[in-house]
Amino acid sequence: MKVKIKILVAVVFAIGVLQVSAQQRENKLPSIEERVSRITQHLGKEIKLSDSEIEVIESAYINFFKTADNFMQPGERPKKEVIEKHENVRDEKINKANLKIDTKEDYLFVKSEYKIRRINLIDILYIEGLREYVKIVLKKERPVLSLMSLKSLEENLPEDRFMRVHRSFIVSLDEINTVERSRIIFDKTYIPVSDQYKEKFQDFLVKRFI
Secondary structure: OOEOOHHHHHHHHHHHHHHHHHHHOOOOOOOHHHHHHHHHHHHHHHOOOOHHHHHHHHHHHHHHHHHHHHHOOOOOOOOHHHHHHHHHHHHHHHHHHHEOOOOOOOEEEEEEOOEEEEEEHHHEEEEEEEOOEEEEEEOOOOOEEEEOOHHHHHOOOOOOOEEEEEOOEEEEHHHOOEEOOOEEEEOOEEEEOOHHHHHHHHHHHHHOOO
16 A cells, blocks of 8 residues: 555644544544544545555554543543553554655655654665664754654665665665675764675675676
């Protein structure tokens, strides 16, 4: 399935609409089915979705709303960190199943520090996996942290521009300038090429070696 990353922005907008609706109803939330239906309707206006993509999104939000509602107590709101944790689970499920980078648009959107950040692929030096997070290291800006697995991000990057060279690292092939003893050097950072990925990386070098 291939859906533009634009879907994340549309989801955030849809959630905002639902929050306003809830306030207008004196904080009495609509049913889960009604909330999910509104989200898919909003997304349908923003981008074209296939039936399978709609199923994935509906499933992710049904689980999210069920979990969130369990934390709702009369007259109280759930803790922010609890809701954010389940929002991340929801978004990761949608990311893995639906979100791909549009190769005609050389950028992607990631969730970082409660914001949606646009990352231009040309600005990426390398990506480091940090347990539940990834750190996207950029040429001129501060690194961006996002809650997702390195594997799920790898699956959504163009193979001709990015390569996994270690369990914890993906590098931008266009930005490789120096390789020393199975280590890729980015300024003062040395990224090891592990045995598991060495053959593929050497093939890349051989094809471009003069």
